[in-house]
Amino acid sequence: MTRVFDVDGTERSLAWLAQQYDGCHPEYAAGKINLAGFARYFALVAIYVTEGPAVCKVEIRGETGEKLRHPACLSWPSLAAPDPGLADLSGSGAPVLWTRRGVAQFTETSTGVTGFGLGPSFGPLYQAWVISPSAPSDCLVGAGMKGGTDHRGPLFGVFQLTPTAGAGEPSPATTDLDYARQVALALAGQMELSPQQVAERALAIAGLLTGQG
Numbered sequence: 001m002t003r004v005f006d007v008d009g010t011e012r013s014l015a016w017l018a019q020q021y022d023g024c025h026p027e028y029a030a031g032k033i034n035l036a037g038f039a040r041y042f043a044l045v046a047i048y049v050t051e052g053p054a055v056c057k058v059e060i061r062g063e064t065g066e067k068l069r070h071p072a073c074l075s076w077p078s079l080a081a082p083d084p085g086l087a088d089l090s091g092s093g094a095p096v097l098w099t100r101r102g103v104a105q106f107t108e109t110s111t112g113v114t115g116f117g118l119g120p121s122f123g124p125l126y127q128a129w130v131i132s133p134s135a136p137s138d139c140l141v142g143a144g145m146k147g148g149t150d151h152r153g154p155l156f157g158v159f160q161l162t163p164t165a166g167a168g169e170p171s172p173a174t175t176d177l178d179y180a181r182q183v184a185l186a187l188a189g190q191m192e193l194s195p196q197q198v199a200e201r202a203l204a205i206a207g208l209l210t211g212q213g
Helices: 014-020 177-187 195-212
Strands: 003-005 025-027 040-050 055-061 071-075 101-106 113-117 126-130 139-143 153-163
Touching: 003 014, 014 025, 040 055, 040 126, 040 139, 055 071, 055 126, 101 113, 126 153, 139 153
Parallel strands: 003 040, 055 153
Antiparallel strands: 025 139, 040 153, 055 113, 071 101, 071 126, 126 139
């Protein structure tokens, strides 16, 4: 289950997150692809509301919590209709391609964190996840900044490599009708990669990672 923390460190619910921040919520890899064929996946374990610099941060951890240097991706304004000016991700090889366009960059070796600069504006909404050819990833959907604040918003997602056993168990927040409706709308129009597509793209991502390493 994804934990949510307000700007002051107070733990909140996923339903609170969606209500306060324009439907922001996690999308789980288990709802997108059968995880039985994978030993591990990148779970979105925490979402932090931050305030200050207009930056969307992603932290990536290994199974024991160690910091990982690994590519993360940011896309906007929506998964169904990404900005056409963003880079094409069709060759990424990721088992779950949350959207076809985005910006990819590596986390820092020492911190496991990378920051995507968002500029001075308070929009649009952003999506973030981990790109890996061998492990699916959950996705932070609808992150953004609340107008009239110092760029306050759920702009820090923490992903951790996690065994797939028990993955995808429903969160208590999904019993909330409004939250369930928001998730359903976010899923509308999404597509899954077939096993053949995944196999075809695995070599492409290997070359990409080598080139950026």
